[in-house]
Amino acid sequence: MSHPHPELSDPPAPPKGGLRIVALGGLGEIGRNMTVFEYGGRLLIVDCGVLFPETEQPGVDLILPDFEYIRDRLDDIEAVIVTHGHEDHIGAVPYLLRERRDIPLVGSRLSLALLEAKLTEHRIKPVTHVVAEGERRAFGPFDCEFLAVNHSIPDALAVAVRTPAGLVLHTGDFKMDQLPLDGRLTDLPGFARLGAEGIDLLMSDSTNAEVPGFVTSERNIGPVVDEVFRTAQGRLIVACFASHIHRVQQVLDAAVANGRKVCFVGRSMVRNMGVARELGYLNVPEGIMVEQKVIDDIPGDRLVLVCTGSQGEPMSALSRMANRDHSIRITGRDTVMLASSLIPGNENAVNRVINGLTRWGARIVHKGNALVHVSGHASAGELLYVLNVTRPANFMPIHGEWRHLRAHAKLAALTGVPEDGIVIAEDGVVVDLVEGQAKIVGAVPAGYVYVDGLSVGEVTETSLKDRRILGEEGFVSIVIGLDSTSGKLVAGPEVHARGAGIVNEDFDEVIARIEDVLRDAAGDGVNDVHQISQLIRRTVGKWVSENYRRRPMIIPVVVEV
Numbered sequence: 001m002s003h004p005h006p007e008l009s010d011p012p013a014p015p016k017g018g019l020r021i022v023a024l025g026g027l028g029e030i031g032r033n034m035t036v037f038e039y040g041g042r043l044l045i046v047d048c049g050v051l052f053p054e055t056e057q058p059g060v061d062l063i064l065p066d067f068e069y070i071r072d073r074l075d076d077i078e079a080v081i082v083t084h085g086h087e088d089h090i091g092a093v094p095y096l097l098r099e100r101r102d103i104p105l106v107g108s109r110l111s112l113a114l115l116e117a118k119l120t121e122h123r124i125k126p127v128t129h130v131v132a133e134g135e136r137r138a139f140g141p142f143d144c145e146f147l148a149v150n151h152s153i154p155d156a157l158a159v160a161v162r163t164p165a166g167l168v169l170h171t172g173d174f175k176m177d178q179l180p181l182d183g184r185l186t187d188l189p190g191f192a193r194l195g196a197e198g199i200d201l202l203m204s205d206s207t208n209a210e211v212p213g214f215v216t217s218e219r220n221i222g223p224v225v226d227e228v229f230r231t232a233q234g235r236l237i238v239a240c241f242a243s244h245i246h247r248v249q250q251v252l253d254a255a256v257a258n259g260r261k262v263c264f265v266g267r268s269m270v271r272n273m274g275v276a277r278e279l280g281y282l283n284v285p286e287g288i289m290v291e292q293k294v295i296d297d298i299p300g301d302r303l304v305l306v307c308t309g310s311q312g313e314p315m316s317a318l319s320r321m322a323n324r325d326h327s328i329r330i331t332g333r334d335t336v337m338l339a340s341s342l343i344p345g346n347e348n349a350v351n352r353v354i355n356g357l358t359r360w361g362a363r364i365v366h367k368g369n370a371l372v373h374v375s376g377h378a379s380a381g382e383l384l385y386v387l388n389v390t391r392p393a394n395f396m397p398i399h400g401e402w403r404h405l406r407a408h409a410k411l412a413a414l415t416g417v418p419e420d421g422i423v424i425a426e427d428g429v430v431v432d433l434v435e436g437q438a439k440i441v442g443a444v445p446a447g448y449v450y451v452d453g454l455s456v457g458e459v460t461e462t463s464l465k466d467r468r469i470l471g472e473e474g475f476v477s478i479v480i481g482l483d484s485t486s487g488k489l490v491a492g493p494e495v496h497a498r499g500a501g502i503v504n505e506d507f508d509e510v511i512a513r514i515e516d517v518l519r520d521a522a523g524d525g526v527n528d529v530h531q532i533s534q535l536i537r538r539t540v541g542k543w544v545s546e547n548y549r550r551r552p553m554i555i556p557v558v559v560e561v
Contacts, residue, residue, distance in 0.1 A: 011430040011442025014038055018434035019165035021201075024065040024446045025049065026399050028426045030207065031088035033399060034065040035170070039163040042140040043073060045080040046159060046170055050091030051448075052313070057464055062451040064092045067099065069428075069444045074100040078140035079129070082107035083149075083172030084156035085114035086243055094122040095456060102127050106139070108146075108155035113275045114243065133157060133187060145194075147187040149174035152376025153243050154182055154281045158191075165433050166200030169390060173205050173399060175375065176382040179217045181246050182281075188389060195390040201438050202392035206400030207377035209408035214381045216374045218246055224371045225250050225337075229258040232363075234300035234333025236260070239310040239318045240340050240373075242268035245276045247339050247373070248306060252284060255304045261290045265307035265328070266317045273306075300333055310340035311350060319349075322356030332361030339372045380411060387415040394421040394438035396431065466553065474499025475553040476544065478514065478536050482529075484560040488522045489515060491561070495540075500552040502544070510543040529558045 014020045019039050025032030031051035037044040053060040070077065080103055082090050093115060097103060105112060106129045119126050131137060133148035143162040150156070151173050161168045169191070176186045208215070229236060240247045255262050264270045276282035295303060305328065309318025318336070320326035330336075336357050338350070354364050367373045378386070387395070395417045397408035409422050423431055423438050428446030431438055450459040469475075475498055481491030493514045495507040517539050521532060536556040544550055 008429065008440070008443035011432075011444065014041075015432055015434050017165060018432050019163050019168065021168075021203075021396075021431045021433065021438075022069060022444060022446075023398065023425060023427055023429070024067075024069060025051070025427055026088075027405065027429070028400075028402050030399075030401060032063060032065055032092070032427075033089050034092065035203070035398070036070060037142065037161060037163075037168070039165060040141045041076060042142070043070060043077045044139060044142040044144075044161065045070075045077060045096075046161075047083055047089040047172070048080055048092045048096050049086070049088040051088065052311075053450075057450070060450045060452055060459060060464070062091065064095055064449040064451060064456070065427075066445055066447050066449050067096060069446065071099065074103070077103050078142060079104040079106045081144065081159055082111050082115060083159065083170070084108070084151055084153050085111040086153060086173070086241075089173070090115045090118070094119055094124060095451075097124050097126060098122075101125075104129055104139070106131055106137075106144075108132060108157055110153075110155035110276065110279060110281055111157075113279055114272060117271055117275050131157070133190075147190040148184055150177045150180050150184060150186045151175060152241075152246065154184070154245055154276075158187070160194055166436060167194065167198060168201045168203065168433070169194055169199050169392070170203045170398075171205050171386070173207070173377060175208075175215045175378045176385065177215065177217050179219050181218050181249065188385075191386060192389045195392075199390050199392040200436055201394045201396060201433055202387070202390050203396045203398045204383065204386060204408065205377055206383075206397040206404040206408040208375055208379045209383055209397070209400065209404045209411060211375075211379040212381065213379050215377070215379050216371070218250075218374055221247075221371055221374060222250055222253075225254045225339075226257065228335065228337055228365050228370070228372070229254045229260070229304075232301070232335040234331065234335070235303050235305065237305045237307065237318070237321070237328075237330075237334060237336045237362075239307055239316075239336065239338050241310065242266065242272045242308050244340065245273070245282050248273060248276075249282055251304060251306055251339075252282075252288065256285050256288060260302050260304045261298055262288050262304045262306060263290050263292055263295050265292060265305050266309075269306060269308050269317075295328075300331075309353065310338050313349070318357075319353050322353045322360075324360075330357055330360040330362050334360075334362040336362050336364050337372055338364070338366040341367055341373050341375050380407070383408060383411055384415060387412055387417070391415075392417060392421075393436055394423065394433070396423045396425060396438065402426075469551070469553045470499070473550055473552040474501065475555055476500055476502070476540060477555045477557060478540060479557045479559070480514070480518070480536070481559045481561045482518075482527070482532065484527075489518045491559070493536075497552070500544070500548075500550060502548060502550075506547075510540055513539050513543060529560065532556075533558055 025034040033047040033049045051063040136145040145160040147158045307317035309316030395412040397405040452459045479494045533556040
C-alpha cells in the first residue's frame, strides 16, 4: 500500500507513455473536488468544486483549489468534465474560467444547466458539450466514456478515461439505490464490462466507506415525509440542499396530497429549482407555487416553505430565521424539517440553528429522530460490490477525509487488490500510472485559495490567524507621538482596547511602563520607528499576559512629529 509522505519532493518530468494524476482537492477533505489527468503534454480535468469554510476561517466565503499547478498550462487543457451539479464539484469552475474562458465544459444536461446559471452571475458565456450515459467521446488523447450513476442529484455520471497508458474509471459521487425515484440505476453492467476489459486504476467515492451495509432507498423517505405533513399543525419549513431535486419533488408531492401551497425561499433554491423545472427534472403541479410576498396571506396549515440552511450556513435563510434576522418569523406552531445529512465539521453550526429554532417553539424533525434523509454516497457494502465487479489492478480512494480514504483502502485490500497497487494520496500528491502500475512520485502545491467578498487569493493563512486572534482575544492599540530628531515622547501614549476584556481605566499602569521604556530608548539613541513599535508591543503584551492571561492583537501606532 503506497502512502503519501510529508517530505515528498517535486515530481520528475511525466513519464513517456504514462498517465499522470494529480488531485488538487477532494482528498483528505469533503469538498473542493478536482483531479487533473495528464498524458502526452495534454490535460483533462474532472470536476472543479469548492469547499465551504469552517469557524476557524472567519470572513471566508468559499475555498477554491489552487490552480498554480496548471496556471502556466491553461492552453493544454482539453476539457473540464463535471460529474454532477453539486457545488463541491462545479463551484470553482467560474474562477477557473476567469483564467481561460474558452475551456470546454463537459457534462450531463442538468449539470451543465446548473453550471451555466451560475456562470451567468459571473457574466461568463461558456463553451459546453452535453453528454449522456452510454456516450463515448475523445478530448485530445483522452477517450472518455460516460456511465450513469445514482446520486442525490439527477443526471450524475461516472467517467472512464482511456489513454495508451491504460483505462481509469472515475466514479464521481455515487450510490446504488435499487429503487431510485427517477428510475436511473448506477450502471453496474457497464462497470462490469469495463472490469472485463481491464481497469488499470479505479478512483472511487469514499465518503461513506466507514458505514456498513447499503444505503436506504430514497423511496423509504416518502411515507415519513407524508407523516410529517399530516401532523404539522402550522407552517412546514423544509431545509435541504439547493440541488436536492429528488427531495424537493417528494416535498411537492406531499404538499399536493395534503392541500398545501409551496414557496421556495433563497436565491440558490429559486434558481436551481427553476432550472430543474425547465428541463423536466422537477414536476411542479399547476397552481401549487406561490411567491414569498404573498405567504402572509396564506393560512399556516396550508403552506410549505422550502429553503436552504440544512448545514447551518450563517447567511442561509434558515439560520437567519433562527436568529430572528429574517422576514419569516418562527412561531410555536411551525414545524421545521432538516432534510439532509450532516457534512463533517458542520455539527456545531447545525446544532446552533436547531437550538435557535427550538427557542421560538418550533418542532424540529431531522435525521436523528426521523427518516427524512438518506445519503447520496455508497456505503461499504456497495463499495465492496463495485470493487468486486470492476476488479481493478490499482485502486485510489477519492472524495473523503483521511478516515474515509483509509477505510476504503482496507475494503480494496479485502477484495484482492494488491497492496502495492493501493495508492492513498492527498491533495497535490502526484501519481503516475506506468505499465500498469500506479505509484506516488512526488507532490506539487495544492493549498487553499480563499474567496473573501470580491477578493480571490488575497486572504492568507496569516491574515486568518489575525482574524482569529481579533475574534477570540480582541485588540489593544497604543498611539504615541515622538520627536523625529530626539526620539523623545511628545504626545500620548493613548491606549484603547476592544474585545480584550480590559477597560481603558486599567491602562494607567502600563502607560507608565511605556513611558519608562521610551525614555530609556531615547537615552540609548533609539529612534527607529520599527524598533520602538516592537518595544511597545513587547511591553504591553507582557503586561496584559501577567494581569489578564490573554493574548490580544497589539497595534502600536508611532507618529513622528
